Amino acid sequence: MNLKTVGYTGSKSESSMHHFLSQLPPLNLPRQTVNRIQKGQGRLSVLTAALREAGYELRPTPETLAGRQGQREAARKAALSRNTIAALAGGQGTVASYLALAAALKVEPHIVKRKAFAACLSSRDQTWQTPADLLAAILQAAGREAFDLDPCSPSSDGPVPAALHWTEVDDGLARSWQGLVFVNPPYSRALPQWVAKCKEEGERGATVIGLVPSRTDTRWWHDHVAGRADIIMLRGRLRFGGGAHSAPFPSALVVWGDSQLADSGN
Structure with a gap:
């Protein structure tokens, strides 16, 4: 890729790109998507969502960076179009355009650990809360008004309709x-432990419904999902909780312990 086409004009910018890429943690993304990110062509929204999933965040956020100055002045300084600056202000655009604006504003981007990264990251963070309409559809299929238990809840009265909510404590x-x-x-890295627990409790008599990323190439999927549970592949990409964009990965509902319930949900 010619970095000049996105506002990069010299070795300093290329060095900035290399420095930024050196901060990237392992991400659960297809190799092709990672390659595009490394070339600066990848969508910024995909990168930030993958970072969030891995327990990291980008600082400053694209929204914060694009809002430091007026869009016209920011576009002039970074040699980017106003449409590109507007896209960045909405969390969109490319990785290269984000880095070009950061360089123009003399800001050094950092990838840092999220403070809320812990055992219940997906439930604690509004971005990863289960969509309410999906919960309603599951309960309707089960003929229930509420679940008996949510063992990974952000609070004792969490968003999942359940008689009991267990928090990290x-x-x-x-x-x-x-x-x-x-x-x-x-x-996060705790995902395999939770999926193994789901299978274990399903074998002990509970009916466990898990909302998980559809990662059919992983060890935890083959060890605890494939051939050990009923799987409902969800169409499209979910928009979790208050997230502004759809997730960068497909999702599946996995049912351990009750095949009839899984059949009713198809």
């Missing part, structure tokens, strides 16, 4: 589950 991984259980596990 309650340590749902260490306790036994009973009844109809809904789990939106953390989409």
